[in-house]
Amino acid sequence: MKLFALLTSSLLATAVSASIFGSSIEVAPYDDALDVPGKNPLQHCQDPKDDILDLESVDLDPNPPLPGKTLKITATGTLSQNVTEGAKVHLQVKWGLVTIIKMTNDLCDAGKEVDLKCPIEKGEITLEKEVKLPKEIPPGKYNVIADVETKDEDRVTCLTATVEFKRGGNMVVHQGLK
Numbered sequence: 001m002k003l004f005a006l007l008t009s010s011l012l013a014t015a016v017s018a019s020i021f022g023s024s025i026e027v028a029p030y031d032d033a034l035d036v037p038g039k040n041p042l043q044h045c046q047d048p049k050d051d052i053l054d055l056e057s058v059d060l061d062p063n064p065p066l067p068g069k070t071l072k073i074t075a076t077g078t079l080s081q082n083v084t085e086g087a088k089v090h091l092q093v094k095w096g097l098v099t100i101i102k103m104t105n106d107l108c109d110a111g112k113e114v115d116l117k118c119p120i121e122k123g124e125i126t127l128e129k130e131v132k133l134p135k136e137i138p139p140g141k142y143n144v145i146a147d148v149e150t151k152d153e154d155r156v157t158c159l160t161a162t163v164e165f166k167r168g169g170n171m172v173v174h175q176g177l178k
């Protein structure tokens with residue numbers, strides 16, 4: 001499903017670009033119950049039971065993603081209602097303790113890059129997307145949070161991941177937020 005192409009490519013791609021300083025968003029402590037099903041380093045920011053998006057699975061190939069390689073994303077989920085114009089993606093990336101990206105994007109505008117058309121109709125949705133990752137990623141521990149809400153500020157989904165890029169381009173996935 002296209003929403004996830006956007007989210008997951010945001011999670012991965014923006015971790016390596018831009019530099020906007022800002023404050024932080026609170027994230028729940030590590031909890032297995034928050035893991036997103038499938039082969040991925042993602043977790044829900046908090047209990048997703050009231051989310052508009054019910055994520056069934058997200059698979060990344062390879063998992064963990066590798067700098068310079070094409071990442072294939074396959075995701076399935078169910079939307080309990082249409083997601084219309086005005087939906088927003090709040091994105092925050094920390095590199096160590098420093099917030100390097102804090103921005104809000106219009107989901108429908110940003111989605112055009114990944115073929116996302118609004119309204120996104122409610123019901124079962126699936127996604128297959130390939131993303132080419134940059135080769136040069138500054139080493140360090142990155143924490144990414146992508147919070148998606150409708151124009152009425154109802155939560156669609158909120159996903160987080162903590163990944164570490166080692167010198168030399170290998171990536172280590174941390175289970176949970178440290």
Ligand SMILES: *[C@@H]1O[C@H](CO)[C@@H](O)[C@H](O)[C@H]1NC(C)=O
Pocket residue numbers: 082119121122
């Ligand atoms: C959802 O979107 C579809 C397609 O745009 C539309 O036909 C339908 O009426 C919408 N449903 C609601 C509840 O707004």
